[in-house]
Amino acid sequence: MPLIEFRGESAGYSGQTVLSNLDFSIEAGERIALVGESGAGKSTLLRLIYERSGANAALVPQEFGLVQALTVFHNVYMGQLHCRSIWRNLHNLLRPRRDDVAEVEKVVEKLRLGDKIFTGVGELSGGQQQRTAVGRALYHPGDLLVADEPVSSVDEHQAQEILETINGEKNTVVIAMHDRALAIQFSDRLIGIKSGEIALDVSAAGMKPSDLDSLYQVGSS
């Protein structure tokens, strides 16, 4: 049985259709990269997938969605807010518990933020903030990770490292990426979106970045 299934559906917001004729499914264990021009509807599709999946999915939004006034620890810990009692959450908010810090530390270290764990997010660079947002999604216990451009603010080398970590930690991954080479390298299925429709849905094996050119050209399809 597929994890998520779309059968000829449309989606949009405030009365405007952004995506139409969605007809595809996602199986557990797949690593999917969403590619296409900005504004094509990638973010809308990601949100749709995320909303369908409930507590099983962790989200890395494009704008990070971090609480600036809190530390890296707190922001990452928020990935498991729903699993803990309110008292434990309050305790951690005021005085981080040693066991929870140890758990969060494991995730944070993989993202090379170990020395920043108790730094306020507001003081971090854009790249560090992005890694914090990824950390929060990794700390989320769900099997599915939905991420919107999760490596847009880090350099090539770090991007490789982060995507590797994501693939290593999560069973099913759906990521929107503008870097075609990375998309091909770190996924096994490519979904290309053009003008609100799925224009491409292929296995990533053996693909070259130039094979995706048609998605970015005006006029042809």
Added chain:
Amino acid sequence: MTAKKSSSPLARTTGIFFGVAFVCACFSDLAITTVDPWAEFSRLLAGILTPDFFSTDSLMLSLGYTLAFALLGVALSNIIGFGLALLFFSRTVRVFCAVIRSVHELFWALIFLQLFGLSPLTGILAITIPYAGIIAKVYAEILEEADPTPLQALPYGTARISAFVFVRLPDAFAHFRSYSMYRLECGLRSSAVLGFIGLPTLGFHLESAFKEGHYSEVSALLILFYFVIATMRFWMRRPLLPVYLIIAVIILPWGAEFSASNIVRFLTEDILPHPLRDPSASMVEWFHLIIIEQAVPGIIATLQLTMVALIATGLLTMIFFPLISPLLLGPKARGIGHVFLVITRSTPEYILAFVLLQLWGPSMLPAIVALALHNGAIIGHLVGRYTEQISLRPDTPAGANRYFFEISPRVYRPMLALLFYRWEVILRETAILGMLGIATLGFYVDSAFADLRFDRAMVLIAITAVLNICVDAISRKVRSYLRLQTSLEHR
């Protein structure tokens, strides 16, 4: 009529308000009635220049009381206001908050004076209640404007409380803290003014020192007060707050007793309309007296004074803000400007008006000047700070040309936003200044209390509150019509 068709809503609104203020000013009594105001002024100036910190031994104690009332009142109103802010989705709570904040601290104090006498409870509650209403509104707005994106990234099934304390609260907390500091400054001013109705704060000594002409003592009291406010950033530390609050509770003179029967009588008898208690009195006459002879003239005078003070505040703001603007003045001149604005805005309108009344004699002029000076200094400070964000082109003109062509057009909109935001504050304060003898609503309220006509006092206070709520609503309409916005930090 040569009115231009293309005149902007901003210019038109300004014109209308100027017109209204002009008409109001024409009907206002703006005379200086004292025989020789300058002689008294020079005596005052001499006193101000020779402060005497040892004239009374109660100086320090009254400063302590002023701090104690302010700290306890603001701390309590923070707790209550925060709780109310969480319930702000309810219309009932919103209306309740609007009502309690529309009644000035001094009116609340007059009411509680009847219930608890000069017990510290009177002073604390007089600050707590209206402040809780204000804080609830501001905190609710802060929470509403919190960044929603982290909320969307939360795992499904996160409990509402967890989501609230992790996402909403942390970012809002910094705003709460800075707003609380501002409120504490307001609380200190309110607390000082409470002395004018008999509580043992600075205002009490200020009034008697002034009336007796001990201007050196006046000077010492004011200098201490400015010092406390100016150094607030240094002594107001969060870990110290519990210590301060405990000391506040300890030093306040709790000895005064109040009787339960008194309270019951006030609430169940005294505030009922007189004709209900005394069948021989006529209800029609009672109403006629309150509405026609007191409320109507009181409302007219209050509105009249408010409009003149509003425009005068705007004009003074445009003069005051350059004093601290780095685009217009050098660092030395700005330093003097800062000191001037800090002193002017730290002095409560009530005290300014009181001083000017002693110098100039009773008319509307002292009230207008006091309101314009105090509020102009507050808004001028904010507008001056705002100019720090303006970046000018390299070949920009200097001097007056820069002020009129580059700076003024840029600050006019934010200035108007702040001015209209303070309109309601100015009105509330205008009503209160009546207690100094100017015929605004506060005058009639004060006389009703003095004559022990509590029923009348309550009706008049209610009328003042309604007036206040109306002006608040109009101000909101004007601001949304002109699309004027005030940022959080400017409230």
